Amino acid sequence: MVYGLFFKLLVIIFLGPLCFSQASANEVIPNAFLIPDSHPIKAQLDELFSCSRVILNLKTLARAGFVFSKPRPFTHLIVAKHPAFPGYLFKLYLDAQRYHKNKPEEYFWMQRIEGALLVRHAITIYQLQDYVKVPQKWIYQLPKKPKAHKGYMTKKFILVEEDMNLLSDKENEWLWSTSNTSKEHLYAVYLVLKYAGLSDCAKPDNIPFSSDGRIAFIDTQTHGQEVPYKDLESCLCPENQNFWHQLVFRDF
Amino acid sequence: MLKKTFRLLFSFLFPLFFAQKAFSYIDEPYHETAFIGPPQTFYGLTYYSYYHTNRFWNQQGRKLPTFNQFRRHSYRLDMEYDINCRHALFMKGGYTMTEEQLNGRSRGLEDPEASWQYLFLRQVDSAFSGKLTTMIPIGQPKSSVRYGQWGIELKLLYSRCFDCMRHNCWVDTTLGYRLYAGFPSDQIRASFSLGTAINSFSWLISSTKLYYGLSNGDSKLRRNNICFNPNFRLLTTQIQGIVKIYEIFSLTAGGFLHLWGENSGAGGGFYNGLWIIF
Numbered sequence: 001m002v003y004g005l006f007f008k009l010l011v012i013i014f015l016g017p018l019c020f021s022q023a024s025a026n027e028v029i030p031n032a033f034l035i036p037d038s039h040p041i042k043a044q045l046d047e048l049f050s051c052s053r054v055i056l057n058l059k060t061l062a063r064a065g066f067v068f069s070k071p072r073p074f075t076h077l078i079v080a081k082h083p084a085f086p087g088y089l090f091k092l093y094l095d096a097q098r099y100h101k102n103k104p105e106e107y108f109w110m111q112r113i114e115g116a117l118l119v120r121h122a123i124t125i126y127q128l129q130d131y132v133k134v135p136q137k138w139i140y141q142l143p144k145k146p147k148a149h150k151g152y153m154t155k156k157f158i159l160v161e162e163d164m165n166l167l168s169d170k171e172n173e174w175l176w177s178t179s180n181t182s183k184e185h186l187y188a189v190y191l192v193l194k195y196a197g198l199s200d201c202a203k204p205d206n207i208p209f210s211s212d213g214r215i216a217f218i219d220t221q222t223h224g225q226e227v228p229y230k231d232l233e234s235c236l237c238p239e240n241q242n243f244w245h246q247l248v249f250r251d252f
Numbered sequence: 253m254l255k256k257t258f259r260l261l262f263s264f265l266f267p268l269f270f271a272q273k274a275f276s277y278i279d280e281p282y283h284e285t286a287f288i289g290p291p292q293t294f295y296g297l298t299y300y301s302y303y304h305t306n307r308f309w310n311q312q313g314r315k316l317p318t319f320n321q322f323r324r325h326s327y328r329l330d331m332e333y334d335i336n337c338r339h340a341l342f343m344k345g346g347y348t349m350t351e352e353q354l355n356g357r358s359r360g361l362e363d364p365e366a367s368w369q370y371l372f373l374r375q376v377d378s379a380f381s382g383k384l385t386t387m388i389p390i391g392q393p394k395s396s397v398r399y400g401q402w403g404i405e406l407k408l409l410y411s412r413c414f415d416c417m418r419h420n421c422w423v424d425t426t427l428g429y430r431l432y433a434g435f436p437s438d439q440i441r442a443s444f445s446l447g448t449a450i451n452s453f454s455w456l457i458s459s460t461k462l463y464y465g466l467s468n469g470d471s472k473l474r475r476n477n478i479c480f481n482p483n484f485r486l487l488t489t490q491i492q493g494i495v496k497i498y499e500i501f502s503l504t505a506g507g508f509l510h511l512w513g514e515n516s517g518a519g520g521g522f523y524n525g526l527w528i529i530f
Binding site (some may be wrong): 056057058059071073074076094096097098099102149150151152153 | 308309310311312314316318319320354355356395475476477515
């Protein structure tokens with residue numbers, strides 16, 4: 001299984017440029033990123049999104065049964081859940097929203113999946129499964145009909161990912177600020193951040209604790225960049241701050 | 253004698269001297285006039301403009317809900333300097349902040365514009381001018397704030413004064429062509445304004461403006477169905493009042509309404525500002 005994942009990652013990293021293009025108006029999505037037809041929820045998703053234009057606006061999204069938060073501050077994306085799909089999260093843009101950074105939505109979904117693959121690879125090679133995890137992610141292509149009215153910025157893809165059963169924001173903040181965050185957890189986080197270059201994950205909001213005690217990497221969009229390790233230090237208890245400082249500056 | 257004549261002419265045409273401003277920005281107070289003068293006069297207008305909508309016109313001119321509350325707050329400065337009776341220079345700039353329910357906030361400097369106007373023909377009660385405007389990109393394109401592109405505009409202006417029920421009135425008409433290098437589309441711009449002096453210290457001006465894009469803009473993914481769409485058309489109307497509060501200061505306030513459009517927001521708003529003239 002390890003060798004299979006390693007091989008898959010090699011294919012994507014080295015043959016990736018041959019399989020799909022970089023950011024452009026029409027992104028070509030590798031089949032490996034698309035939700036397979038055999039996936040347990042695929043048929044149900046097709047049925048749900050064929051009935052009406054679910055992602056037209058917030059009202060149509062609510063009418064279809066989704067429960068969602070307000071658009072995120074910087075990315076403006078909407079994170080939603082649906083009672084008919086327990087264990088899964090949906091990240092999407094509405095037809096009523098503009099294209100974020102003038103790029104098609106699938107560009108960002110692919111970035112997130114690539115980041116998640118890097119995290120999964122780091123977890124595998126460093127044997128960090130007991131301390132950190134990352135959700136499986138797939139891109140779901142919406143049915144061609146029903147279409148949105150002309151004038152709206154029609155979206156064609158949404159991101160489906162596993163629900164990591166996260167703790168509440170308060171509980172998460174408390175855990176990070178106390179010695180309940182073990183040195184093993186911190187070391188695992190440091191290794192993953194360094195390996196994948198997840199510049200947005202050096203903060204508790206994006207690496208929250210889940211109910212099984214593991215830290216989940218939920219925001220994997222920005223990867224391959226310099227990580228601001230110091231940002232996490234201020235959220236830790238004094239003892240963990242020293243340990244984190246040693247990790248970052250002495251490459252423990 | 254010449255000085256006295258000139259002063260009389262100035263006081264009659266005083267309100268027109270407000271109206272020298274380029275109205276290349278949408279939803280701004282003001283109309284344009286072909287008249288220029290008096291020489292070595294500076295005009296400054298600082299104003300606040302507010303626009304709100306929750307509907308837009310699509311490419312077919314069909315009015316649809318945005319499902320996304322849109323608000324725009326703009327703070328602008330317009331300046332004019334009349335070099336002599338034939339030449340005038342203009343400069344304008346501004347800062348805009350937009351708030352959208354689904355797309356968050358956007359804020360930044362608008363592309364400034366510099367203009368030169370030349371008076372071709374002047375008679376006692378009419379004038380014919382030409383105006384050249386350059387749009388200067390101040391940064392990268394920013395949704396709902398600026399195109400961030402170089403452009404030029406050529407415009408012809410014709411104005412005429414007349415008397416109506418013992419009130420000094422005037423009409424200003426303009427016709428221009430705005431050229432961009434592919435993004436956004438070229439535009440034909442036209443306006444018609446009717447103004448009247450209510451008394452010696454207050455004026456009322458009504459304007460209708462047409463922005464007619466020629467649909468030759470390259471949109472890529474930079475679509476915005478409310479403002480700064482690469483291919484938009486818009487017909488707006490506005491009414492404003494000007495009140496002189498001191499020798500060199502005047503207040504202005506007004507409202508505007510979008511009447512028709514394509515790839516453009518509906519709705520309307522208001523503005524208020526302060527003139528300084530010396």
